[in-house]
Amino acid sequence: MTTTTASLPLVPARRLPHHAGFWIIAVAFLTEMAFCAVPTPLYAIYQRQDGFPTIVLTVIFVAYAVGVMLSLYLAGHVSDWLGRRRVILASLLINLLAAVLFLVWTDVAGLIVARFVCGLGIGILTATATAHLSELGTASGRSAGRSALVSTFANLGGIALGPLLSALIATSSDQPLVAPYAVFAVILAVEAVVVAFVPETVERREERPAYRPQRVAVPAAGRAAFWSAAAAAFGAFAVFGTFMGLSSTFLSGVLGVHSPLLVGVAPFILFMTAAAAQMATTAVPARVQLAGAMLLAVLGLTGVAVGAVIMSLALFLIGSGGAGAGIGILFRNALTTAATAAIPERRGEALAAIFLIAYAGMTLPPLLAAAALSLWPAVAVLIGLSAFAGTLVVAAGWRMALR
Numbered sequence: 001m002t003t004t005t006a007s008l009p010l011v012p013a014r015r016l017p018h019h020a021g022f023w024i025i026a027v028a029f030l031t032e033m034a035f036c037a038v039p040t041p042l043y044a045i046y047q048r049q050d051g052f053p054t055i056v057l058t059v060i061f062v063a064y065a066v067g068v069m070l071s072l073y074l075a076g077h078v079s080d081w082l083g084r085r086r087v088i089l090a091s092l093l094i095n096l097l098a099a100v101l102f103l104v105w106t107d108v109a110g111l112i113v114a115r116f117v118c119g120l121g122i123g124i125l126t127a128t129a130t131a132h133l134s135e136l137g138t139a140s141g142r143s144a145g146r147s148a149l150v151s152t153f154a155n156l157g158g159i160a161l162g163p164l165l166s167a168l169i170a171t172s173s174d175q176p177l178v179a180p181y182a183v184f185a186v187i188l189a190v191e192a193v194v195v196a197f198v199p200e201t202v203e204r205r206e207e208r209p210a211y212r213p214q215r216v217a218v219p220a221a222g223r224a225a226f227w228s229a230a231a232a233a234f235g236a237f238a239v240f241g242t243f244m245g246l247s248s249t250f251l252s253g254v255l256g257v258h259s260p261l262l263v264g265v266a267p268f269i270l271f272m273t274a275a276a277a278q279m280a281t282t283a284v285p286a287r288v289q290l291a292g293a294m295l296l297a298v299l300g301l302t303g304v305a306v307g308a309v310i311m312s313l314a315l316f317l318i319g320s321g322g323a324g325a326g327i328g329i330l331f332r333n334a335l336t337t338a339a340t341a342a343i344p345e346r347r348g349e350a351l352a353a354i355f356l357i358a359y360a361g362m363t364l365p366p367l368l369a370a371a372a373l374s375l376w377p378a379v380a381v382l383i384g385l386s387a388f389a390g391t392l393v394v395a396a397g398w399r400m401a402l403r
Helices: 018-036 040-050 054-075 084-104 108-139 144-171 179-195 223-255 260-280 286-309 313-341 344-360 364-373 378-402
Strands: none
Touching (some): 018 108, 018 179, 040 054, 040 260, 054 223, 054 344, 084 108, 108 144, 144 179, 144 223, 223 260, 223 344, 223 378, 286 378, 313 344, 313 378, 364 378
């Protein structure tokens, strides 16, 4: 994926300075990632209200991952020639539409459509916002490392904050399925106005290239390393997706937890520890990172399983934190491995493939888990998921460490 940027783009009078634009985009990035996780603590309320089975709940969540994958494939690269600010504005407006859909179309079909639309917005956001932050940071004198840390926190930190904020708003309102979306709709609308004044960092081409979907290719050189990274990314997002889609089911069915606030705490811990671990280990040698990631992930997933068996909420949450830290480190190394394995001119394609495989991990495993819940007890399913995820993480991490 080729990026055409001005070395130091001029800021028209109506635009904000680059340093202000940097933080505006960071906040918008964090807000949209938080919004994508707003329904997580509310799923149990929807389920009690409408009485649909767990498999339907999972389909609602999977619709989001499908939207992300479709958007990533069709439009994940268009900011290279259309402009970063325009694409981020589009993502804000798409997610604003999703918030309105959540408010006005509350049956199962509406939830599926709203989640799918939200996924479309997130799919065009992640790579674009990451690139925009890097370019705005460079133009305002920030180091690439600092920009990357802010981008990392906005991404995973946003997903962590979404369920917690949603649960806090829901528990303080007599309309728990309305208030969280209304609050975020207002925030997204305000941010869309403000982002319009952020400097552009891509020179708009006089002649737009013929449109084509994002090419997704496995690099010929380093193919084994690439597939190790792909397996790690798939496993990481399988855990992330299962927590986002089924944490309320497991907490209520296994531990008897029905409070939206406590349901929101579990994914908050998982994603916040993932973001914190990624930022805290940037200077650690890669093999040490991978060894620590495998250990933390296995211990964390074991804690989750044991917490379910002995019905300990505290152990379940502590295990979530350990698993999040390990999986966060592993996923960052997966991206680095894929980028290194690819030849430079096809690096964007390799990373696109990694993200598509990662989001596939948000579709099939949660669906299989939901199907399994109709056949076996929730504790047995949770133990099986933990064992599967742990095995996949260790196998992928070990292969990457050897390389």
